[in-house]
Amino acid sequence: MKSYAVDISKSASAATIVFEALRQAIIDGELEDGMPLRQDEIAKTFNTSRIPVREAITMLEVQGFVSTQRFKGAVVAGLSRSDASEIFEFRALVEGAVIERAVSDISPEALARARGFFEAFSTSTDPMEWGDLNREFHYELYNASELKYHLKIINNSLDRVDRYLRAQITMTDGKARANEEHAAILEACEKGQASLASDLTKAHILGARDTLLEVLK
Amino acid sequence: MKSYAVDISKSASAATIVFEALRQAIIDGELEDGMPLRQDEIAKTFNTSRIPVREAITMLEVQGFVSTQRFKGAVVAGLSRSDASEIFEFRALVEGAVIERAVSDISPEALARARGFFEAFSTSTDPMEWGDLNREFHYELYNASELKYHLKIINNSLDRVDRYLRAQITMTDGKARANEEHAAILEACEKGQASLASDLTKAHILGARDTLLEVLK
């Protein structure tokens, strides 16, 4: 394969471009809960026809980001407190299991990258960055597990609660606390203490859920 | 709402009808791994146009049942042994957690229904029924947990390995063993022994994985 080659069959279709843009907009909270997604309007925004828009919406629907009613269209799907709480519990379960498996296989390079995200998180002053850095920190550790299916599902559940997660970090003393907990998790990983890393990760996630529920009350 | 009423907006669209039929065909193994899904051909089969077919295929893609390449189309996505193994581990993790939570809330009626499925499974001589009865048995127990998100994900991961699960039950002495294990799980649930039910469920799933990997080798 030449260096300048580009595989056209792997380039993004209009549908996936629209899908990813809408998903990001929902994750970021730019599109509020219950807001209807008008196919025509979105099509004009992306300078395309309604067909790719409809495919994007069906993708969002399957992943739970929007809910649609026949002939009425799609609206951004909100998460009730109890729904969000359940997803946090799910994350604690799965992420705890994944990091336990990953610890023995995290390369020094990955640990260094994780430390980089950790430090960037701790020194960042931009609340909009926090969510991403938090996510990259954790993901860098999980990724060594090579549990592709688990990772995909973790990513999806993170997407679903991303707004709440960011809200939790931003409000209260979430960031300071997350920082301490990240330090402890990272240290456990560096020392190869798998079950400790798992327990700390679970506590980290469940703690976030608790303060979140507290704040939202 | 009148008794004869029917909510048209809740009736199924062509896309979802096609989606569910194709998904079932893939789950049942009627469509073999790698088999291409021709939009035109499917459209004719369902007496509709390609548009709903394409939406159905994008739904299948999001859930991992098919993989598509731009301009080349979709093929039924196979599962490698290691992929299947990972999904069984995932199921053990999640189903174990869910039943542990469910046990205290399983109503006597649900226990009776579960016992019904258990007995139907144990006396059934039709291998095609086994998969469904197995699933309904487990699901009846999990359902008391009211962990909607967990249940949805369990269903999806079950769908993904359904073929392998059936193969495992059918081959070797899978059915006799499943039957014994079901009896133990049911008994633990009836006695309210949550952590025992969880351990038995995990062992049930991981055991199935082990014999499956053995057979496929």
Add this chain to the structure above:
DNA sequence: ATAATGCATATTGGATCCAATATACAATAT
């Protein structure tokens, strides 16, 4: 005044049409 009806408009679901790409195969050059 209020509720039911009818009509106009907006929006979605699906069908058809066109463009872009893939694929198979024939023709050609070396």
Add this chain to the structure above:
DNA sequence: ATATTGTATATTGGATCCAATATGCATTAT
């Protein structure tokens, strides 16, 4: 003979068009 080019066909992606349904508003009956 083999590799390359060109061409015809099949298939997908996207655009446009039409039908079905929803929605808002005016009209009308009581």
